[in-house]
Amino acid sequence: MCGIVGYTGNQSAAPLLLEGLKKLEYRGYDSAGIAVTEDHSIHISKVTGRIANLCEKTEDGRLTPGTTGIGHTRWATHGAPTEPNAHPHASNDGRFAVVHNGIIENYVELRQELTREGYRFESETDTEVIVHLVEMYYAGDFKKAVMKASNRLRGSYAMGIVCADEPERIFVVREASPLILGVGIGENYFASDVTAMVAYTRNVIYLEDGEFAELTPDFIRIYDCSGREISKPVSRITWDIQAAEKGGYEHFMLKEIMEQPRAAKATITPRIQGGEVVLEGLELDLTDIQKIMITACGSAYYAGCAGKYTIEKLCHLPVQTELASELRYSDPLVDEHTLLIVLSQSGETADTIAAMKECRSRGAKILAIVNVVGSTIAKLADCTLYTWAGPEIAVATTKGYTTQLLVLYLFALYVAKRRNTLEPGQYRRLIGELKGLPKLMQQALDMNPRIPRLAKKYHKAQSMFFIGRNTDYAVALEGALKMKEISYIHAESYAAGELKHGTIALIQEKQPVIALCCNPSVTDKTMSNIVEVKARGAEVLAVAERGNQKIVSLADDMIYVPKVDTLLAACVEIIPLQLLAYYVARENGCDIDKPKNLAKSVTVE
Ligand code: M6R
Numbered sequence: 001m002c003g004i005v006g007y008t009g010n011q012s013a014a015p016l017l018l019e020g021l022k023k024l025e026y027r028g029y030d031s032a033g034i035a036v037t038e039d040h041s042i043h044i045s046k047v048t049g050r051i052a053n054l055c056e057k058t059e060d061g062r063l064t065p066g067t068t069g070i071g072h073t074r075w076a077t078h079g080a081p082t083e084p085n086a087h088p089h090a091s092n093d094g095r096f097a098v099v100h101n102g103i104i105e106n107y108v109e110l111r112q113e114l115t116r117e118g119y120r121f122e123s124e125t126d127t128e129v130i131v132h133l134v135e136m137y138y139a140g141d142f143k144k145a146v147m148k149a150s151n152r153l154r155g156s157y158a159m160g161i162v163c164a165d166e167p168e169r170i171f172v173v174r175e176a177s178p179l180i181l182g183v184g185i186g187e188n189y190f191a192s193d194v195t196a197m198v199a200y201t202r203n204v205i206y207l208e209d210g211e212f213a214e215l216t217p218d219f220i221r222i223y224d225c226s227g228r229e230i231s232k233p234v235s236r237i238t239w240d241i242q243a244a245e246k247g248g249y250e251h252f253m254l255k256e257i258m259e260q261p262r263a264a265k266a267t268i269t270p271r272i273q274g275g276e277v278v279l280e281g282l283e284l285d286l287t288d289i290q291k292i293m294i295t296a297c298g299s300a301y302y303a304g305c306a307g308k309y310t311i312e313k314l315c316h317l318p319v320q321t322e323l324a325s326e327l328r329y330s331d332p333l334v335d336e337h338t339l340l341i342v343l344s345q346s347g348e349t350a351d352t353i354a355a356m357k358e359c360r361s362r363g364a365k366i367l368a369i370v371n372v373v374g375s376t377i378a379k380l381a382d383c384t385l386y387t388w389a390g391p392e393i394a395v396a397t398t399k400g401y402t403t404q405l406l407v408l409y410l411f412a413l414y415v416a417k418r419r420n421t422l423e424p425g426q427y428r429r430l431i432g433e434l435k436g437l438p439k440l441m442q443q444a445l446d447m448n449p450r451i452p453r454l455a456k457k458y459h460k461a462q463s464m465f466f467i468g469r470n471t472d473y474a475v476a477l478e479g480a481l482k483m484k485e486i487s488y489i490h491a492e493s494y495a496a497g498e499l500k501h502g503t504i505a506l507i508q509e510k511q512p513v514i515a516l517c518c519n520p521s522v523t524d525k526t527m528s529n530i531v532e533v534k535a536r537g538a539e540v541l542a543v544a545e546r547g548n549q550k551i552v553s554l555a556d557d558m559i560y561v562p563k564v565d566t567l568l569a570a571c572v573e574i575i576p577l578q579l580l581a582y583y584v585a586r587e588n589g590c591d592i593d594k595p596k597n598l599a600k601s602v603t604v605e
Pocket of ligand 1: 297298299300301343344345346347348349352395396397398485598602
């Protein structure tokens with residue numbers, strides 16, 4: 001995910017910016033750049049690849065003199081990781097430069113408008129519209145130009161802008177993307193993450209959405225969206241530097257769990273325009289598709305298992321799910337009437353690549369749903385839809401999995417519309433529900449403060465069973481995997497109705513059973529299974545929609561999720577299970593971000 005930093009003071013800016021950018025490297029990035037003002041001009045330096053390349057190019061900042069500047073690490077979304085797409089972006093007259101985190105949702109219209117006005121675009125990014133807007137609105141008043149430009153933007157942005165005419169002044173603006181100001185003596189800073197500046201100052205101001213600020217070496221002024229100056233408290237950072245790199249969280253996994261509402265928003269919002277699903281990048285003729293096959297490994301496969309229900313129901317197309325490591329050896333029945341959907345966070349999983357190649361040789365069309373831009377799977381597929389989750393650092397996937405589900409939901413609605421398999425009213429209703437998912441995911445995070453306590457109760461278990469039916473079963477698969485991989489507790493997912501065909505023999509006194517009861521069409525049946533395991537001494541932790549009183553009376557413990565349409569529920573329902581796995585692993589003192597024997601990207605078959 002992108003990172004931004006800025007400095008204005010009396011020291012040479014470039015070395016400080018480079019140091020700040022190094023602190024943001026953990027977030028993942030594929031290009032970087034800095035812009036420094038000096039003598040009424042702006043010097044910009046950009047590279048693809050590592051910050052080390054930028055240090056080399058600028059001779060550790062010595063070639064970019066000046067005491068005010070901005071810097072950026074870019075994780076490609078709009079446009080490949082190239083030098084022209086790297087930030088900072090400059091205005092055509094060279095007077096302004098901008099760095100930006102987030103996504104400008106209305107950049108296509110703005111780009112068309114600015115092009116009509118005669119502005120020349122040097123990159124494919126959404127960001128570049130910002131700097132041309134500032135130039136367009138500039139009539140000698142930097143602040144006014146920034147305000148007018150910001151008012152035109154929709155989406156999420158944390159940005160820093162410098163102006164050659166006012167070489168010591170930086171404007172920063174925040175909307176739905178983190179932005180923190182660092183208060184120094186005779187110098188001031190800003191960054192998207194305190195990590196980048198905590199070595200220089202621990203006094204910070206957190207900007208809120210809609211606020212913007214003006215930084216010079218001598219002062220920081222903060223304004224509300226109408227331009228009125230406001231005062232904000234200065235907070236003191238007390239974390240050690242290592243903790244700050246995780247944004248204050250103890251582990252990357254927890255940070256990534258918490259980031260899910262934001263990742264969901266980034267994945268969904270640009271793809272719903274005027275009440276319609278718009279899937280830029282899906283340039284496939286789907287008219288003669290007779291079946292869909294979904295393949296992937298691990299959690300990505302489980303996302304496919306959950307997505308299968310939604311696609312089949314909405315598109316009236318048969319969907320088969322196959323583990324990639326099995327599919328490639330299975331002499332698969334696929335042909336040119338098959339659409340193969342490949343899911344992968346890293347885009348580099350060897351088994352998935354091999355399965356893709358096998359199906360391609362048999363004529364299947366291939367759609368990849370991938371998180372890492374420019375990865376092998378993205379390049380190999382006929383077309384790719386990105387899950388804009390940002391870099392995932394913890395080995396156990398969380399936001400990677402939920403954003404894969406979200407893209408599958410978008411895909412299902414898109415195809416259903418084209419195949420006329422969904423009534424217009426239903427389509428509209430589901431689009432509305434889909435747009436509301438980030439909020440519901442946030443509620444799922446907020447509504448279970450007791451999970452750490454439940455973890456204390458269950459962390460000594462030798463094994464756990466995760467049971468559910470239908471869509472709940474698909475979520476049970478991922479819930480059990482999360483528990484296994486980070487807590488090292490044996491966890492078994494079972495279709496609840498299958499218990500009595502063998503597994504119930506293992507149920508004994510105090511055996512934890514996590515029962516998923518979120519799908520109303522099968523809840524009564526799952527409740528019978530709860531009664532069966534309880535009768536054999538199991539301790540049942542049920543996951544159910546808020547307000548489900550029937551289950552409360554049966555279960556020993558409850559976890560709640562907000563009410564969601566069953567076809568879109570998996571991405572909300574999994575959240576408390578991720579938290580449960582996390583806190584159980586924490587109780588057990590496990591190395592949560594780097595579980596033993598596992599790698600983030602599995603490039604061997
Ligand atoms: O990068 P991919 O999504 O292709 O990775 C697939 C699996 O290796 C991955 O989901 C794995 O199961 C994770 N450790 C799950 O948390």
